[in-house]
Amino acid sequence: GSSAADPLTAQSKPATSATLAPRMKVGVSIPAADHGWTAGVVWWANECAKLHPEIDWTVATAETPEKQIADIEALMAKKVDALVILATESAPITPVAEEAHSRGILIVNVDRGFLKPVADIFIEGDNAAFGRKSAEFMVEKLGGKGKAKGEIIILEGIPCTVNTARVSAALAVFALEPGIKIVGQQAANWNRQKALEVTETLLTKSPKVTAIWASDDDMALGAEQALAEKGIEGVWILGGAGMKDIIKRVMERDPIFPANITYPPSMIATGMELAAAVLAGGARAKKLQFMPRHLVIDVDLVTPENAKQYYFPASVY
Amino acid sequence: MNRLSSRLQEALERWGVLIAFAILFAISSFKQGFDFVNPENFRALLNSNAPVGILAVGMTLVIVSGGIDLSVGSMVVLAAALGTTAMNAQIAGESSELNAVLIGGAVTIAAGIAAGCINGALIVFGRIAPFIATLGGLAAFRSMSLAIADAGEIRSQSATLFSALGRGGIPIPGLENAAGKPLTISFSTVIFLVVAVVAQWFLSRARFGRHLIAVGANETAARYSGLSISWIRFRVYAIMGLLAGIAALVQSSRMNSVSTSQLGLGSELDAIAAVVIGGTSLQGGFGRVWGTVVGVLILGMITNMLTISGVSPYWQGAIKGAVIVLAVLVQRPSRS
Amino acid sequence: MNRLSSRLQEALERWGVLIAFAILFAISSFKQGFDFVNPENFRALLNSNAPVGILAVGMTLVIVSGGIDLSVGSMVVLAAALGTTAMNAQIAGESSELNAVLIGGAVTIAAGIAAGCINGALIVFGRIAPFIATLGGLAAFRSMSLAIADAGEIRSQSATLFSALGRGGIPIPGLENAAGKPLTISFSTVIFLVVAVVAQWFLSRARFGRHLIAVGANETAARYSGLSISWIRFRVYAIMGLLAGIAALVQSSRMNSVSTSQLGLGSELDAIAAVVIGGTSLQGGFGRVWGTVVGVLILGMITNMLTISGVSPYWQGAIKGAVIVLAVLVQRPSRS
Amino acid sequence: MENRAVILGTRAVTVDYPGVRALDAVTLDFRAGEIHAIVGENGAGKSTLMKVISGAMRPTEGELELAGHSANFAQPSEAIAAGIAMVHQELNLVPTLTVEENIALGREPTGVLGIAVDHRAQRAQARELLALLGSACETGELVSSLSIGQAQCVEIAKCLARDARVLIFDEPTAVLGEQEAARLFVQLRRLRDEGRAVIFISHHLDEVVTIADRVSVLRDGQLVESFARDQSGSLRDARGRSVDAGRLAAAMVGRELGSLFPNKGAAIGGQPAIELIDFGARGISQGISLSVSSGEIVGIAGLVGSGRSETAQAIVGLRPQAGRILLAGSAVRFESAGAAMRAGLAYVSEDRKGSGLHLSLSSIANVTLPSLDAYTSRGGLHVDSNAERATTNRWIDTLGIRCARPDSPIALLSGGNQQKIALARWLETNPKVLIIDEPTRGVDVGAKAEIYQIIAQLARDGLACIVISSDLPELIGLAHRVVVMRGGRVVGGASREQLALRNCEERIMRIASGLSAELEACA
Numbered sequence A: 001g002s003s004a005a006d007p008l009t010a011q012s013k014p015a016t017s018a019t020l021a022p023r024m025k026v027g028v029s030i031p032a033a034d035h036g037w038t039a040g041v042v043w044w045a046n047e048c049a050k051l052h053p054e055i056d057w058t059v060a061t062a063e064t065p066e067k068q069i070a071d072i073e074a075l076m077a078k079k080v081d082a083l084v085i086l087a088t089e090s091a092p093i094t095p096v097a098e099e100a101h102s103r104g105i106l107i108v109n110v111d112r113g114f115l116k117p118v119a120d121i122f123i124e125g126d127n128a129a130f131g132r133k134s135a136e137f138m139v140e141k142l143g144g145k146g147k148a149k150g151e152i153i154i155l156e157g158i159p160c161t162v163n164t165a166r167v168s169a170a171l172a173v174f175a176l177e178p179g180i181k182i183v184g185q186q187a188a189n190w191n192r193q194k195a196l197e198v199t200e201t202l203l204t205k206s207p208k209v210t211a212i213w214a215s216d217d218d219m220a221l222g223a224e225q226a227l228a229e230k231g232i233e234g235v236w237i238l239g240g241a242g243m244k245d246i247i248k249r250v251m252e253r254d255p256i257f258p259a260n261i262t263y264p265p266s267m268i269a270t271g272m273e274l275a276a277a278v279l280a281g282g283a284r285a286k287k288l289q290f291m292p293r294h295l296v297i298d299v300d301l302v303t304p305e306n307a308k309q310y311y312f313p314a315s316v317y
Numbered sequence B, C: 001m002n003r004l005s006s007r008l009q010e011a012l013e014r015w016g017v018l019i020a021f022a023i024l025f026a027i028s029s030f031k032q033g034f035d036f037v038n039p040e041n042f043r044a045l046l047n048s049n050a051p052v053g054i055l056a057v058g059m060t061l062v063i064v065s066g067g068i069d070l071s072v073g074s075m076v077v078l079a080a081a082l083g084t085t086a087m088n089a090q091i092a093g094e095s096s097e098l099n100a101v102l103i104g105g106a107v108t109i110a111a112g113i114a115a116g117c118i119n120g121a122l123i124v125f126g127r128i129a130p131f132i133a134t135l136g137g138l139a140a141f142r143s144m145s146l147a148i149a150d151a152g153e154i155r156s157q158s159a160t161l162f163s164a165l166g167r168g169g170i171p172i173p174g175l176e177n178a179a180g181k182p183l184t185i186s187f188s189t190v191i192f193l194v195v196a197v198v199a200q201w202f203l204s205r206a207r208f209g210r211h212l213i214a215v216g217a218n219e220t221a222a223r224y225s226g227l228s229i230s231w232i233r234f235r236v237y238a239i240m241g242l243l244a245g246i247a248a249l250v251q252s253s254r255m256n257s258v259s260t261s262q263l264g265l266g267s268e269l270d271a272i273a274a275v276v277i278g279g280t281s282l283q284g285g286f287g288r289v290w291g292t293v294v295g296v297l298i299l300g301m302i303t304n305m306l307t308i309s310g311v312s313p314y315w316q317g318a319i320k321g322a323v324i325v326l327a328v329l330v331q332r333p334s335r336s
Numbered sequence D: 001m002e003n004r005a006v007i008l009g010t011r012a013v014t015v016d017y018p019g020v021r022a023l024d025a026v027t028l029d030f031r032a033g034e035i036h037a038i039v040g041e042n043g044a045g046k047s048t049l050m051k052v053i054s055g056a057m058r059p060t061e062g063e064l065e066l067a068g069h070s071a072n073f074a075q076p077s078e079a080i081a082a083g084i085a086m087v088h089q090e091l092n093l094v095p096t097l098t099v100e101e102n103i104a105l106g107r108e109p110t111g112v113l114g115i116a117v118d119h120r121a122q123r124a125q126a127r128e129l130l131a132l133l134g135s136a137c138e139t140g141e142l143v144s145s146l147s148i149g150q151a152q153c154v155e156i157a158k159c160l161a162r163d164a165r166v167l168i169f170d171e172p173t174a175v176l177g178e179q180e181a182a183r184l185f186v187q188l189r190r191l192r193d194e195g196r197a198v199i200f201i202s203h204h205l206d207e208v209v210t211i212a213d214r215v216s217v218l219r220d221g222q223l224v225e226s227f228a229r230d231q232s233g234s235l236r237d238a239r240g241r242s243v244d245a246g247r248l249a250a251a252m253v254g255r256e257l258g259s260l261f262p263n264k265g266a267a268i269g270g271q272p273a274i275e276l277i278d279f280g281a282r283g284i285s286q287g288i289s290l291s292v293s294s295g296e297i298v299g300i301a302g303l304v305g306s307g308r309s310e311t312a313q314a315i316v317g318l319r320p321q322a323g324r325i326l327l328a329g330s331a332v333r334f335e336s337a338g339a340a341m342r343a344g345l346a347y348v349s350e351d352r353k354g355s356g357l358h359l360s361l362s363s364i365a366n367v368t369l370p371s372l373d374a375y376t377s378r379g380g381l382h383v384d385s386n387a388e389r390a391t392t393n394r395w396i397d398t399l400g401i402r403c404a405r406p407d408s409p410i411a412l413l414s415g416g417n418q419q420k421i422a423l424a425r426w427l428e429t430n431p432k433v434l435i436i437d438e439p440t441r442g443v444d445v446g447a448k449a450e451i452y453q454i455i456a457q458l459a460r461d462g463l464a465c466i467v468i469s470s471d472l473p474e475l476i477g478l479a480h481r482v483v484v485m486r487g488g489r490v491v492g493g494a495s496r497e498q499l500a501l502r503n504c505e506e507r508i509m510r511i512a513s514g515l516s517a518e519l520e521a522c523a
């Protein structure tokens, strides 16, 4: 048969041996693309779905937990065999995930863990490590543990648990450094424009900052622009999450972006791939025995030396 | 012929929303087959739209009175945050779970009413246009909830009872879900429908409803008729607050937690859209709750259909926008 | 005494927004000292509020005509996405950069006007309430932009020219910024102020403005007076589209890219809030652009002040909400 | 008669508006079993006084005296609770409620729990009251679909339904036909005989002379004179002289008035300025053929709901039309009022508040709105506000409009002054054909005479005039010729000679109400 199986033709030729077994249905429930990182998640989900035409994928995006619950319920009514869930928030999605689990649906949980052990596979990014590692890098660059000196600005994301985890881990590191002064700390909602405005204002107040902890690459770009518009030079920025443009500039040794912290939006595709693997050809229970139950995707420090392996020019993010 | 077409116009104006519903239903069933026409899917549809439905019912009353309330989503999150916090405090203080849930529920409802009364007071006594007063509330109430929870989630400490309320329901004899368990009508759906029936009754049969219509259509006439405009308008915002409290209870028990940055976000626009799709005039002075219920179902059905059929998430907004406009288009009044 | 208080009322109604501005200004200066009263800070304040200011000016006209436009933020992102895409295509097709920027700019403006015309057509010929027609646009226009860019960012391929437009400005003699470079009034600020002056002039001096006011104050009477209501209302939405296109150009050139999921998000509420804070009545039939400009500055100043003084982000919404309500409170009309 | 109990009194009531003293220390008594009429020029303060009494506004100074106790109402609800009911000068009904719901509004009969409305009781009451007034409208009909006259009947029924001790009627007859007015007077007398205090305001002074037991005259906010009916049943002034409409008018304006109507000049003959051929407003009127020459004033009479206003609106393109219009001999068809205006047609609407004027805008903006092009230069970019102000001031002088400032909202003007603004708005467009719908509705005698003079003068200057009015003496006194409409058709008319006959009014009335079928050529 043809190798590039088109989902439509596959459906319309039910007699072929490959499709004798019913097509597996997998629901993917993720947050809506409302900033750069989540747009990356949506993109990777669609990319991964294209690689598995043998599966009937349904990708649903939700702006709020309410919408996500509705999506998951609709997917359950559609009798999906597996659900890959990146929760908008952990707690509200737990009950509905629990219900899905109790129906025997394979649950792959990505990034934000449920409150109860209802996921068959859990793939996690580590937000606390994100905060810690990024802060440690800054301390290092500002003079090393105990000796670091500098004025820094902290840009926070939309107030929510992810943000809180990152920020408090970073603050814990900075707190040990008497030489580091935090001269401004504001929410810029993971939004480039908002980051531009906030940074601009904070720079007016404290024009002598050394570095900016932007915690996200969208915000890092906004902060960069604020510096450019003010004509301030020599300040460097640490973003995060591995946006391709930033990675490229790290690779090119741009002094403004000495490093980055990954938090790969592609982890959704990892989850989908695992779900596809478990479902393919049956024997689900057996396969689950050797699948990882809990997979922590380490957040990596991207430096000019290793930047190449984190650069994906085709991605939207 | 002319008369016929004006008859048709009139029928469309009156029943257009039902026709829009039927068309959408037919398309959905045709495109999705059993995935859509499936009791379990309907249960989910009703269940997940119950909170916004409860808000939309209240919004109908507010709009009939000539006002608007943009703060409903923020009232929900504030009420839920306060209620859940109170409940957790009770559990930590070693009350029985039942007690804690009751107190938490009471605080949720009371907080909703209080927020509604603040809106009402600003509008009635402060004489601030409802759009602006509640725009302030939209910002302020959520901000307070963020402050209460440090922008995080408040997880209910009630192990079973609270979430049983949110996820439980009344079994429907003879129907089973995909997992072979009896299908239930969820409590939240029941609450939504009861609220809708009561509100429709009030609007069309009770004095208060009559007075709301009068205030919305011609405030001077209402005042000259001896109605107390202030008190009527104040009450409708307080009722909106009560319903926001109920919606908060339904939501927080269903999720067994409150995400202060996201709960209820944007539901004001959904509620208003449902009201207008249902045929209520934004000018005030005319409205129907049953239309709002159909409007909520139409909006829910679009989302549900788009989710099931896997339409690109990027295009969903366009389709939703188009359906809102079309649903209003079929039932617009004929040119005078 | 009675007469005096009614004089005071009248003055507050007319100049209240300026008084609110002055109070806020005084508080800011007092609390922040030089951080706030600093030409560079003002430059930044004006510059970053120019796009929403341009939208608010258009919104003033729309509201004066008795309408509303909730789709402005989505029009901005759609216009910017189309314009930047067109510009990039030109650059890829090896036009000169100047040509590409001109074509991109023209497409941006044209897309804004086209979106405005769609709104206008739905409202005027479709006879759909503005709130609903533009609620549809709010969803649909952004959805289209997401689809164009896979929800990602569209980066301008113009290396220098486009962003020079966005970041450049006219140097003010004698003033320097913290880095010792001459301080400029940015082009975006200039565009904002020019747009505002033109619009104020139209509203108070030109025939079109008079017609807008007449339509907003009493549509039937305007029709009886021989005005072409449809054409007047259509034009105001088209103008809103034009201004959204201009705002899109200002924004996208400043950011030198378009983030389809974020650009312009929520700016409709900011624009409406600025209009109402400025003393324009949401009922239509009365409005002033200068008030809107002050309203934009008030909103910008709150954000600016909260940022400088490091108020917890959780509480910022509450303060913003309170200031909106207070600013309207001081200038509410006296009880009739 | 002085011994009848005083139910309600005003004690030195003063009301100040910004720049205007609307009432100046007015002290009046309203007695049980008496119809007390208040007359005065437009803007004399009649409605303001009534608003104070009915709780719609608080006086600046002074107070009310209610059964011996002093009181001031903060809200209409308080006045209603004290037994005071009022029909306001401007219609104040809820358009989205039905007739019966409007009548019951605020005091709905309720069922067991006091929550649900008892529909049956509500309908029965509405039927009974409307029958008393001889109104034909259905109790289940929406008020938005009623004509003004019908709506006024609903207002009156609503007032009667209150079972009040004091009933106030502010110009109730302005929008009523003669038959409805007659039925209303029956009701007023009944209310009086039941021992209630009835307050009646009207600009139809002969009505006042017929029905009032006591008449108080306001001028510029002050009480200037009072007349009472003596044993013999005729109104007398302080010196015992009998009072007629002319005497009342003199008291109102503070001088003797000449004749109300101007001399009718001869209609300038020649080519008709406007000709209607088999014309009609689609769905409402049909088969109307009428031609009006320059300099001619043609009146259109008819009962409320006979379709006169709709026909006029169709002529100027405000409604779908059937048939043909010839303007100075050439066929025209208008799609909008703007097109009609540019062709030299003007229509002054009967509904000032709804479609005639922009109440929230200034006199200047109102007067110049249709003719704005004349003040505009540079492609519409510049409106010459000095010229606008000059024009407005000219009209204020010419028509004797009383307004404090030409740039304050006309909502502050009295009804009569608003009517003059509406007239000025259309005269400013320099029309060749002027259609005036109810030109003097709510206008005082002095202003009426002025408006008649203006219309006659315009006709003499060559304007073709169509006057639609429910006030028959007005039509007879003003028009060169009258056509009568009934059910959307022309059913008769009266030529200039016939108008001079004494029984003319009665004859027209009979045709209009279908009592005599007469179809004589009059077009």
Ligand SMILES: Nc1ncnc2c1ncn2[C@@H]1O[C@H](COP(=O)(O)OP(=O)(O)OP(=O)(O)O)[C@@H](O)[C@H]1O
Binding pocket: D017, D018, D020, D021, D022, D040, D041, D042, D043, D044, D045, D046, D047, D048, D049, D089, D402, D411, D412, D413, D414, D415, D416, D417, D442, D444
């Ligand atoms: N809201 C207001 N603000 C300012 N002035 C007002 C207001 N209402 C009425 N006036 C003024 O008060 C005076 C009295 O008005 P009022 O309406 O009582 O007159 P009226 O005797 O009822 O006249 P009409 O016969 O025309 O109805 C007028 O000069 C009018 O312009």
Ligand SMILES: Nc1ncnc2c1ncn2[C@@H]1O[C@H](COP(=O)(O)OP(=O)(O)OP(=O)(O)O)[C@@H](O)[C@H]1O
Binding pocket: B336, D145, D146, D147, D148, D149, D284, D302, D303, D304, D305, D306, D307, D308, D309, D310, D350, D470
């Ligand atoms: N929008 C409408 N649609 C259908 N019928 C209408 C409409 N408006 C008025 N009518 C009807 O048309 C008829 C003529 O009404 P109208 O009151 O204008 O007549 P008129 O002769 O001008 O009387 P009036 O003395 O009240 O001005 C009435 O039966 C009325 O109910």
Ligand SMILES: [Mg+2]
Binding pocket: D046, D047, D048, D089, D170, D414, D415
């Ligand atoms: Mg009056």
Ligand SMILES: [Mg+2]
Binding pocket: D308, D309, D310, D350, D437
């Ligand atoms: Mg009429």
